[in-house]
Amino acid sequence: MRLLAATATILLMSTTALAQTARPAVASAAAPLPASNPFAKASALPFQAPPFDRIKSSDYAPALLAGMAEQRAEIRAITRVRSAPTFDNTIAALERSGRLLERASMAFYGVVSANTDDTLQKTQADLAPAFAAHQDAIALDPALFARVKTLYDQRNALGLNAEQLQVLTLTYENMVRAGAKLSPADKATLSKYNAQLSTLETAFQQKLLAAAKAGALVIDDTAKLAGLSDAEIAAAADAAKARGLAGKYVLTLQNTTQQPELATLKDRGTREALFQASWTRAVKGDANDTRDTIAQIALLRAQKAKLLGFATWADYVLQDQMAKTPKTALAFMQQLGTPVAAEQHREAAELQAQIQATGGNFQLKPWDWDFYSEQVRKAKYDLNQDELKPYFEINKVLTDGVFYAANQLYGLTFTRRTDIPVYQPDVMVYEVREENGTTVGLMYFDYWKRDNKQGGAWMSNFVNQSKLLGTKPVIYNVGNFTKPAAGQPALISFDDVTTMFHEFGHALHGLFANQTYPSVSGTNTARDFVEFPSQFNEHWALDPKVLPHYAVNYKDGSVIPQVLVDKIKRAGTFNSGYSFGEALAAAEMDMSWHSLTAADGKQDADAFETKALTATGLDVTDVPPRYRSSYFLHIWGNGYSAGYYAYSWTKMLSANAFNWFEQHGGMTRANGQRFREMILSKGHTEDYAPMFRAFNGADPQVAPLLKDLGLNADGSRINP
Secondary structure, three states: OOOOOOOOOHHHOOHHHHHHOOOOOOOOOOOOOOOOOOOOOOOOOHHHOOOOOOOOHHHHHHHHHHHHHHHHHHHHHHHOOOOOOOHHHHHHHHHHOOHHHHHHHHHHHHHHHHOOOHHHHHHHHHHHHHHHHHHHHHHOOHHHHHHHHHHHHOHHHOOOOHHHHHHHHHHHHHHHHOOOOOOHHHHHHHHHHHHHHHHHHHHHHHHHHHHHHHOOEEEOOHHHHEOEOHHHHHHHHHHHHHOOOOOOEEEOOOOOOOOHHHHOOOOHHHHHHHHHHHHOOOOOOOOOOOHHHHHHHHHHHHHHHHHOOOOOHHHHHHOOOOOOOHHHHHHHHHHHHHHHHHHHHHHHHHHHHHHHHOOOOOOOOHHHHHHHHHHHHHHHHOOOHHHHHHHOEHHHHHHHHHHHHHHHHHOOEEEEOOOOOOOOOOOEEEEEEOOOOOEEEEEEEEEEOOOOOOOOOEEEEEEOOEOOOOEOOEEEEEEEEOOOOOOOOOEOOHHHHHHHHHHHHHHHHHHOOOOOOHHHOOOOOOHHHHOHHHHHHHHHHHOOOOHHHHOEOOOOOOEOOHHHHHHHHHOOOOOHHHHHHHHHHHHHHHHHHOOOOHHHOOOOHHHHHHHHHHHOOOOOOOOOOOOOHHHOHHHHHOOOOOOOOHHHHHHHHHHHHHHHHHHOOOOOHHHHHHHHHHHHOOOOOOOHHHHHHHHHOOOOOOHHHHHHOOEOOOOOEOOO
């Protein structure tokens, strides 16, 4: 998952990025920001890193308000220039605007997602309508649009370089998409919709955080935790103590439907209770129930799309994506549906046979899947996840796996910085350098699960790269791994290893940003392209140069034996119908929600969800979607509305790109440099399809993706 912080150059970001970010607010009457506020001046720390040692939760609101007022003044100055519009006095000036707002907002949205508190949540809720109003005040400013349109109409005669032309074009197109051409009355209606959506999306995020915390499973008897490791039981005891529940055990909920403990919990009743706690977390009819909120969001998005001239929200969102239309995205997903569904049914039959073979007299249920699939995995491939974990100590994975792969491909080196203040004691900071010692940027890592942290894993920036502004990237990766009890090793699963490589792929995309203008820098790209570098980076976790370098037993220092490596590879496509299918079902459900028209009206969330999932043709009974509508943070609060298909789409891009690497020598510095120069360093300076075609030599095809899943196009297994 990728989560953007808000930026001040909001007009120039893609519309989907605008939807994801919290929107800066109109604040012309805001009080001047006192010099004592940590955001009053650019940070004096290296790379302008946020001075978290001086920032209090109460500092954000005044800084955000003052930043909004400052940017509005800057916009007024642009529109009041008496000379004719030029690129520098209009477009570049817009790119330079909002420095205070950006400093405050990027720190704020990083912390409110990863380490929130009551003050931060109140600030987020209180300012949500104002954020929407500020975006509208800029996007719908007729004087600003007139200047931008004048330049756009003359764009081919201005002598602009390629990046400048792209920035001008995107500025104009995004203003049009934001409603700049609407009548005054329609602009007023649009602003009303935007304010309502901002409020509802913030409410959804806060309800979901509370629902996940309240939904954690409390266990009284340690016998019900049979199957968990001593370290996991100790962590559950620590989680209970943190809630004032001494003598009990708490299994906290991660963002997805399935929970990690379901793979090893032996007690079926505990498994069912944990699954149900996850599945029903936000549908309990209490203050944290999100169903009415999401139904309102879906309706308002459909109404907004109609106002802007689009049939549905999906049509609106996909216009500036790589796929371009919902029809293309749906056709792509439907190509995958038949082979994936066939694999799901085969897998379910195998699990049912395993249940019966081990004395079970019951039908397979969702809470049984991970537990019995581990048994089948072990039987078919002699692979036990507990056998693997001793080789995956999280710090070793990071430094000798994730960092090592980046060194081999791109020549990067990483140095721990303990002098950079952090927002939470567990956060680690590294300086990133080129082969020649030149500094690339700064990286933060925040891996441990907390009750005050959103679920999932993500990447974003505290500082954007920009030659115009003279800034280098300051980036963070956030995860939700279970922190071990004191004195215990930090062992993780291979899935967690893959997550670390994934999020660092996003980080590389941001670190290698090489743009003049911040709006097209780094990861400011379309949803169905931005996940490509992260999906691609996952492949290096199993590379024969990389895996033995970090997969070292924490007890005796022995390298993972080849017999285990072979088992991991043989089992690589095991359960692919399940793992890919749950994501595909969620993506199709997302597209269904956002293919509603304004005339369809407000939906009953439960009924609509059931209908949408049934229509996928997938086995959603045994394989529920990765996210239920009620806790689908990606689409209701994090900017992936009508865009969750991007994960599957970019898996296709990733599979095609890795296929190119395999055909050209695999992990080499030359290949890494080519990928960096042609993909990772481009930002949104080019259109996505030609950019990918130039690297790959051809348009992406579904076949390499199906191969990665172990499937043929007809649904049969490649290796039965």
